[in-house]
Amino acid sequence: MNISLQTCPERNVQVIFKAVDGETVLVNPERGKIQVINAVGARVWELIDGQRSAGLIAALLCEEFEVEAQQAEVDVLNFLNLLAEKGLCL
Helix, strand or coil: CCCCCCCCCHHHCCCCEEEEEEEEEECCCCCCCCEEHHHHHHHHHHCCCCCCHHHHHHHHHHHCCCCCCCCCHHHHHHHHHHHHHCEEEE
16 A cells, blocks of 8 residues: 555554554554554644545644645645555554
8 A cells, every 4th residue: 555645544443553652553363464653753643534534633733733735735644655564553
């Protein structure tokens, strides 16, 4: 799957997630994949709802964190594609 700025990603409902010591751990028991993410990644994870586009998620991160729009878009797309590769989001 190649996520674009227009894609509205959804969490894989099989994924279990838990915040531990300032990081969030995502586990896909179906694939046996684990991903540890930082606070920014966790915020992206919170915003993934199947309604918001990747572009909107990037724009929201610009408001919440000190990051330029172009960099936020690149980072969000890279992160979402990583999650998709691991079966953590659709």
